[in-house]
Amino acid sequence: MSYLETTKDVYKEAALTPDVGLCCTTNPIWELPGLKIPRIMQEMNYGCGSTVHARDLTNNPKTLYVGVGGGMELLQFAYFSRQKGGVIGVDVVDEMLEASRKNFKIAEEQNDWFKSEFVDLKKGDAMNLPVEDNSIDVAAQNCLFNIFKADDLKKAIAEMYRVLKPHGRLVMSDPTCEQPMNDDLRNDERLRALCLSGSLPIADYVKALTDAGFGTIEIRARKPYRILDPKHYPTDELIYIESIEVAAIKDPMPADGPCIFTGKAAIYYGEDDYFDDNAGHVLLKNQPLAVCDKTAGAFAALERDDIFISESTFHYDGGGCC
Ligand SMILES: C[S@@+](CC[C@H](N)C(=O)[O-])C[C@H]1O[C@@H](n2cnc3c(N)ncnc32)[C@H](O)[C@@H]1O
Numbered sequence: 348m349s350y351l352e353t354t355k356d357v358y359k360e361a362a363l364t365p366d367v368g369l370c371c372t373t374n375p376i377w378e379l380p381g382l383k384i385p386r387i388m389q390e391m392n393y394g395c396g397s398t399v400h401a402r403d404l405t406n407n408p409k410t411l412y413v414g415v416g417g418g419m420e421l422l423q424f425a426y427f428s429r430q431k432g433g434v435i436g437v438d439v440v441d442e443m444l445e446a447s448r449k450n451f452k453i454a455e456e457q458n459d460w461f462k463s464e465f466v467d468l469k470k471g472d473a474m475n476l477p478v479e480d481n482s483i484d485v486a487a488q489n490c491l492f493n494i495f496k497a498d499d500l501k502k503a504i505a506e507m508y509r510v511l512k513p514h515g516r517l518v519m520s521d522p523t524c525e526q527p528m529n530d531d532l533r534n535d536e537r538l539r540a541l542c543l544s545g546s547l548p549i550a551d552y553v554k555a556l557t558d559a560g561f562g563t564i565e566i567r568a569r570k571p572y573r574i575l576d577p578k579h580y581p582t583d584e585l586i587y588i589e590s591i592e593v594a595a596i597k598d599p600m601p602a603d604g605p606c607i608f609t610g611k612a613a614i615y616y617g618e619d620d621y622f623d624d625n626a627g628h629v630l631l632k633n634q635p636l637a638v639c640d641k642t643a644g645a646f647a648a649l650e651r652d653d654i655f656i657s658e659s660t661f662h663y664d665g666g667g668c669c
Contacts, residue, residue, distance in 0.1 A: 353536035354494055355440050362442035365390040365417070369541065382426050383457040384419055388450050391417025394489035395542065395572055395590040396520030399423040402665060403516055403594070408484030410434045411510060413473050414491035418447035418466070422454050424487070425465040432467040439472045474502040478510040486510060486517045493521040493545045504559045508597060517561070517595040522546040522572050524588045531581040538580070543573060546588055557605040562598035563669070564607045566591055569661035591661065606639035606669045610660030613638045613646050617653030628668050630654065637667040
C-alpha cells in the first residue's frame with residue numbers, strides 16, 4: 348500500500364471515530380461574534396494552525412479548502428462569505444466528506460446565519476483538483492501538504508497555483524522541522540499520515556512554493572508543535588517540530604526573485620526625516636517598515652550606520668515594502 352493509501356485509511360478512521368489527540372493544534376478555537384463552532388467540529392480539528400484570516404477575505408472571495416476534516420475552518424470561511432457555494436470543500440476520503448456534511452447540519456442548528464449550502468463539498472484529490480483554472484481567490488489547506496512526499500507536494504502546489512486567479516492567495520498551515528529526520532521516521536507511513544514525519548525545513552517549504560511560481564510569500568506565524576522523543580519514536584535524538592502559517596500569493600515572479608516576508612523590519616534612525624533608497628523603498632524616521640528578505644538584504648548591503656534591520660520574527664501581518 349502506498350503512503351497515500353495509508354493516509355486515506357488514517358483519515359477514514361478519524362472521520363468515523365473522532366480523535367481529539369490526532370493533531371496537536373496550537374491555536375485556541377477561533378471564536379467570532381455570532382459564530383458557534385459545534386463540539387464535534389472542535390473534536391475533529393485535525394489542523395495545526397489557522398488558515399482563516401479576515402484580511403484575506405475582503406471583496407467576497409471565492410474560496411477553496413482542500414482536506415476538509417470536520418469542517419471547522421470551512422464554517423469559519425463561510426462566516427465571511429455567507430452565500431450558496433461561497434466555499435468549495437474538497438476531500439478524497441468519502442467518510443470525511445460525509446462527517447463534515449453531518450457537522451454542517453449541526454452547525455446550522457447552532458448558527459442562525461449558516462446554511463449547509465454555503466459549502467459546496469466535492470470528492471477530489473489535492474493532486475487533481477475538481478476545480479477550474481483561474482477561478483479561486485483564496486485557496487487553503489491545513490496540515491495536509493506536509494504529508495506529501497516531494498513529487499506529490501509539487502503536484503499539489505501546482506494544482507493550487509492552477510486554480511487560483513492572478514493575485515489569488517494560497518493560505519496554509521503545516522508542521523515544519525529544521526532537524527534532519529532519519530529514514531525510519533520519513534518512511535513510516537502512519538507517522539507521515541499523522542503529520543509527524545513529513546515536515547520540511549521552512550526554507551525548503553518556501554522554495555517549493557516559489558518554484559511553483561508564487562511571487563510573494565508571507566510567513567505569518569511560527570509556533571511550537573510537537574516533540575518526537577527516542578522513547579516513543581524511532582529516533583536517537585529529540586526532534587522538535589514547529590508549525591507555520593504561510594500565505595503564497597500568485598503575484599508575478601519579480602525579475603530579481605520572490606518577495607519572502609519572514610517578519611523582518613527596517614528602521615531608519617538618521618538625521619533626515621526619511622531615507623529613500625531610490626529603488627522604491629522609503630523609510631520614515633523611526634518608523635519600522637516590514638521588509639521582505641530581499642529588501643532587508645539590499646538595505647544591509649548599503650552598510651549604513653543609521654538603518655537597523657531586525658531578525659525574522661516569523662510573524663508578518665501585512666503592510667510590507669513590496
Ligand atoms: C490532517 S487532516 C486536516 C483536516 C483539516 N484541514 C483540519 O485542519 O482539521 C487531512 C485532511 O486531508 C484529507 N486528505 C488526505 N489525503 C488527501 C488527498 N490526497 N487529497 C485531498 N484530501 C486529502 C483527509 O481526509 C483529511 O480531511
